[in-house]
Amino acid sequence: MEEKLSLMSNSKWIATVAGIWIQCCVGAYTFSIYSSALKSSQGYDQSTLDTVAVFKDIGSNAGVLAGMLYSAVAVGNNRKSNGNNYQWGGPWVVHLAGAIQNFVGYFMMWAFVVGLIGRPPVAVMCLFMLLSSHSMTFFTTANMVSGVQNFPHSGGTIVGIMKGFLGISGAIVIQVYDTFWEGKPSIFLLMLALLPTFVTLVLMFFVRIHKSNTANDQKHLNGFTIVALIIAGYLMILIILENIFSLPLWARIFNFVLLLLLLALPLGIAIKAQKDTKKFLETLSLENDPSMENPLAYNELPGGEGQVDADLDDKILSDEEGMNLLQSMCTINFWLLFVAMVCGMGSGVAVVNNLSQIGQSLNYTTLETKNLVSLWSIWNFLGRIGAGYLSDYLLHTRGWARPLLMAITLATMGVGHLVVASGLPGTLYVGSILVGICYGSQWSLMPTISSELFGVRHVGTIFNTIGIASPVGSYIFSVRVIGYIYDEEAKGEDDSCYGTHCFRLSFMIMASVAFLGSLVALTLLFRTKRFYQLVVLKRIKLSLS
Numbered sequence: 001m002e003e004k005l006s007l008m009s010n011s012k013w014i015a016t017v018a019g020i021w022i023q024c025c026v027g028a029y030t031f032s033i034y035s036s037a038l039k040s041s042q043g044y045d046q047s048t049l050d051t052v053a054v055f056k057d058i059g060s061n062a063g064v065l066a067g068m069l070y071s072a073v074a075v076g077n078n079r080k081s082n083g084n085n086y087q088w089g090g091p092w093v094v095h096l097a098g099a100i101q102n103f104v105g106y107f108m109m110w111a112f113v114v115g116l117i118g119r120p121p122v123a124v125m126c127l128f129m130l131l132s133s134h135s136m137t138f139f140t141t142a143n144m145v146s147g148v149q150n151f152p153h154s155g156g157t158i159v160g161i162m163k164g165f166l167g168i169s170g171a172i173v174i175q176v177y178d179t180f181w182e183g184k185p186s187i188f189l190l191m192l193a194l195l196p197t198f199v200t201l202v203l204m205f206f207v208r209i210h211k212s213n214t215a216n217d218q219k220h221l222n223g224f225t226i227v228a229l230i231i232a233g234y235l236m237i238l239i240i241l242e243n244i245f246s247l248p249l250w251a252r253i254f255n256f257v258l259l260l261l262l263l264a265l266p267l268g269i270a271i272k273a274q275k276d277t278k279k280f281l282e283t284l285s286l287e288n289d290p291s292m293e294n295p296l297a298y299n300e301l302p303g304g305e306g307q308v309d310a311d312l313d314d315k316i317l318s319d320e321e322g323m324n325l326l327q328s329m330c331t332i333n334f335w336l337l338f339v340a341m342v343c344g345m346g347s348g349v350a351v352v353n354n355l356s357q358i359g360q361s362l363n364y365t366t367l368e369t370k371n372l373v374s375l376w377s378i379w380n381f382l383g384r385i386g387a388g389y390l391s392d393y394l395l396h397t398r399g400w401a402r403p404l405l406m407a408i409t410l411a412t413m414g415v416g417h418l419v420v421a422s423g424l425p426g427t428l429y430v431g432s433i434l435v436g437i438c439y440g441s442q443w444s445l446m447p448t449i450s451s452e453l454f455g456v457r458h459v460g461t462i463f464n465t466i467g468i469a470s471p472v473g474s475y476i477f478s479v480r481v482i483g484y485i486y487d488e489e490a491k492g493e494d495d496s497c498y499g500t501h502c503f504r505l506s507f508m509i510m511a512s513v514a515f516l517g518s519l520v521a522l523t524l525l526f527r528t529k530r531f532y533q534l535v536v537l538k539r540i541k542l543s544l545s
Contacts, residue, residue, distance in 0.1 A: 011210060011270070011274050011277075012150040012151070012208075012209075012210035013220070013269075013270035013271075013273045013274050013277075014206055014270050014274070015146060015147075015150060015206055015207050015208050015209075015210065016147060016150065016158075016161075016224065016266075016270065017206075017266045017267050017269075017270045018203040018204075018206035018207050019142075019143030019144075019146065019147060019162060019207050020143075020161065020162070020165050020224065020266050021199060021203055021263070021266075022095070022139055022143060022196075022199060022200050022203055022204070022207075023139065023140070023143055023162055023165040023166045024165050024168070024169050024172050024263060025169060025172070025173065025195050025196045025199040025200075026136050026139055026140075026166055026169045026173075026196050027169050027170055027172075027173035027191075027192050027195070028060070028136060028166050028167065028169050028170050028377070029167070029170040029352050029373070029376060029377055029380060030170045030173060030174060030188070030192070030373065030377075031053055031056055031352070031353055032352065032353070032354075032355045032356040032369065032370075032372075032373045033174065033177070033185060033188055033370065033373060034113075034185040034186070034188050034189050035049060035053070035353075035356055036185065036356060037113055037186055037189075038052065038109070038113060038125075041112070041113045041114075041115075041119075042112070042113075042119055042122075042125065043119075044122075045487065046357060046483055046486050046487055046490070047479065047483040047484065047487050050353065050354070050478045050479045050482065050483035051122070051126065051479055051483075052122070052125055052126055052129050053129075053353040053474070053478055054471060054475045054478055054479055055126040055127075055129045055130040055133075056129045056130070056132075056133040056353075057133070057349055057353070057470055057471035057474035057475075057478075058130060058133075058468075058471035058474075058475075059105075059129065059130040059131065059132065059133030059134035059135075059136075059137075059471075060133040060134070060136045060137065060470075060471075061137070061345075061464075061467040061468055061469075061470040061471050062134070062137070062464070062467070062468050062471060063134075063137025063138070063140070063141055063460075063464030063467055064325075064461060064464050064465050064468075065134075065137075066094060066097075066098070066137040066138040066140075066141040066142075066460065066464060067141055067145075067458070067459075067460035067461030067462070067463070067464040067465070068460075068461050069093065069094050069097060069138070070091065070094050070141050070142060070145055070460040070461075071457075071458060071460060071461060073090060073091075073093040073094065090207075090208060090209075091142040091143075091145075091146050091204070091207045091208065091209070092142075092204040092205050092207065094138050094141060094142040095138065095139065095142050095200050095204035095207065096200075096201075096204060097138050098135040098136070098137075098138025098139045098142070098200065099135070099196070099197045099200040099201055099204075100135075101131050101132065101134055101135035101138065102132060102135035102136075102192075102193065102196050102197050102200075103193050103194070103197040104128075104131060104132075105128045105129065105130075105131035105132025105133070105134075105135065105193075106132045106189055106190070106192045106193035107190070107193040108128045109125070109128050109129065109132065109189055110186060110189040110190045110193060112125065112128075113185075113186045113189060114186050132192070132193075135196070136166075137464060137467075139166075139196070139200065140162065140163070140166055141460045141464060142204075142207060143162050143207060144158075144159055144162040144163065144447065145459060145460040146207055146208070146209055147159070147161070147162050148447075148451060148456060148459065149209050149456065150209060150210055151217055151221065152456065153217075153539075154217060154218050154221055154392060155392070155448050155451055155452070156387075156388045156389065156391045156392035156395070156402070156444070156445075156448045157218065157221045157222070157225065157388050157389050157392050158221060158388075159388050159444055159447050159448050160225070160384055160385040160386070160387060160388015160389055160444045161221065161224050161225060161228065161385060161388065163384040163385070163388070163440070163443045163444050163447075164225075164228050164381045164382075164384040164385030164388070164440075164444070165228060165381070166384070166443075167377060167380035167381035167383070167384045167385075167440050167443070168228070168231065168232055168235070168377050168378060168380075168381035169377070170373065170374065170376070170377035170380075171232075171235045171239070171374045171375075171377035171378055171381075172231075172235070172259070172263075172377075173191070173192070173195065174370070174373070174374050174377075175235065175238065175255070175256060175259055175374075176191065176195070176256065177191060178242070178252060179252045179253060179255070179256040217273075220269055220270075220272070220273035220276070222389075223269040223272075223273075224266055224269060225385055225389055227262070227265045227266055227269065228381070228385055229382075229385070230262060230265075231259070231262050231263065232381050232382060234258070234259065234262060235259075235374070235377075235378060236375070236378055238255055238259075239371050239374050239375060239378075242367075242371065243367065243368065243371050322451075322454050322455010322456055322457045322458060322459065323454040323455055323458065323462070324457075324458045324461075325458060325461045325462055325465060327454075328450075328453075328454040328458075328462050329465075331453075331454075332527065333524060333527060333528060334454075334462075334466070336520055336521075336523055336524040336527070337446065337449065337450070337453075337466055337524060338466050338468075338469050339469075339517070339520050340406065340410065340517045340520040340521045340524065341442060341446055341466055341467070341469035341470065341473070341517075342469040342470075342472055342473040342476075342517070343410065343473065343513045343514055343516055343517025343518075343520065344406075344409075344410045344413060344438070344439065344442045344473075344514060344517045345439065345442050345443070345467075345469055345470035345473055345474075346469065346470060346471075346472060346473010346474050346475075346476060346477050346513075347413070347417065347435075347473060347477050347510035347513055348413065348435055348436075348438070348439030348442070349439070349470055349473070349474045349478075350473070350474055350477035350478040350481070350482055350510065351417075351420075351432065351435050351439075351510075352373070352376050352380075352436075352439075353474065353478050354478065354482050354486075354503075355369065355372050355373055355376065355432070356369050356373075357486065358420075358428065358502075358503055359372055359428065360496070360498075361497050361498050361499060361500075361502040361503060362423070362428060362499075362500070363498070364428070372428065372429070372432060375429075375432065375433075375436075376432055376436045378436075379432065379433050379435075379436025379437045379440065380436045380437070380439060380440035381440060382436075382437050382440065383409070383436065383437035383438060383439060383440025383441040383442075383443075383444070384440040384441065384443050384444040385444070386437070386441065387405060387409065387440070387441030387442075387444040387445050388444040388448065390405065391405050391444070391445060391448065395532075395536070395537070399532070399533065399537055401525055401528055401529055401532040401536075402445055402448060402449050402452070402532075403445075403449060403521050403522075403524045403525035403528060404522075404525050405441070405445060406441075406442065406445045406446075406449070406521040406524075406525075407518045407519075407521035407522045407525060408518075409437075409438040409441040409442065409445075410438065410442075410514055410515075410517040410518035410521055411514070411515060411518040412434060412437075412438050413434065413435055413438035413439065413514040413517075414511045414512070414513075414514035414515040414518065415434060415511075416430075416431045416432075416433070416434025416435035416438065417431065417435060417507045417508070417510045417511035417514060418507070418508070418511045419431035419434060420432070420435070420503070420507045421503070421504050421505075421507035421508050421511065422500075423500025423504060431507075446463060446466060446467070447459065447463040450462050450463040450466060451463070452532075452536050453528065453531070477506070477509075477510055477513075481506050481509055481510070482503065482506045485502075485503075485505055485506050486502055486503065486506075489501060489502050490502070
């Protein structure tokens, strides 16, 4: 029995489940839940609050340090060992660094809000906001890059799963909050300090790298995707019910327990996958015949490209040999991806940062605004998990390069901004759906494209560097566009603005920028189309041989 438990815990499937559970507790994109308490307790105006929010965005996206730490303690140790045991480090070191930052940052902000510590200067509040949100990059880097290395030929799917559960974590954590402490935003801050820290410390040693490929990996990964969709659907039903009815405490507790049971489903999938993997490997060891191998079987490329030379084959097969950060930054593709993300991620995160004030200006109730934040988490999740799966499917079956899907989603995001700008009744719900799904898809597509264009060895550092595009865009659109225009419109109105004019111009500007990002993504598509045909598709075919 002890041996079986050891085998189960030492598995890429258990590592995936541990990563999923850590992602679920991060509580991403919940700033609007406690922003009102932050604003009132500290006496901030809208521009100051947006400035604090920008530091949140910088912290949650500037994950270069997380990528560098992962490369030092996980990738390096993996090369020295057999991939199952680490000599002195591993992804858990990255998790530990994130847990420390998460606790210190959120705990100090809670102390400021409740008055345990005197009101700090804005710069100090920005520092702790930066620290708390920066922890998210450590959790995501450790979970996602480990997943890509565990499932190298299902990169889009595993990135979508990890990023998807991160996106839905806001709705999950809000459900915990609503069940026990609804209406106490300061308690929500304390919960953010304790919950992710505790869960990470318990599970971080299970997240390891186990390089092994089996024929049925994708089937079980799809199982995780289905579970994620079930959880998202369940949360959506809860949000709708809470918006219509005032649920008693016993009903909220029952719903919460059912949510925990749904969150336990990935463990069952992992156990089933481990058993199937064991059977597959046993069968393979009995039937393996080297004489049946045909190394020339996949030399022909799609579209009649013909044969490739030996140098290209060597490039394809050296999957681990990728560019480092400086080398990737010297390429045009890096900067095209960066600019596209400034347009897409920047305008998307500016929306969620200001959902509370947007809802207030359009006379939405506090409950409706909170539900909008929860629903944003679900749309964001659907975009992440859907784009990851869809990009893998289209690439494997039709040979469509991932930048094409990126261009389509950025253009759709521009449409979403225009819908909100119209100011018609109910358009905030419709617009937030479009923007949330398309924003989430960027977080799934960008890391996967980075791993394909620049290699997997330093992908943690590279995609986290490109992720800086999000806070750069957030500063431009949240502070220089939304915050400035809102404060101008609110002059003479007690620093509050009501009506469709408060945000209309801001959303029209962001729509134009999103369409620009779509054109940049199309440029990246034309530059990399041949690379996807000659290298990425070739690599996929070789993995199936």
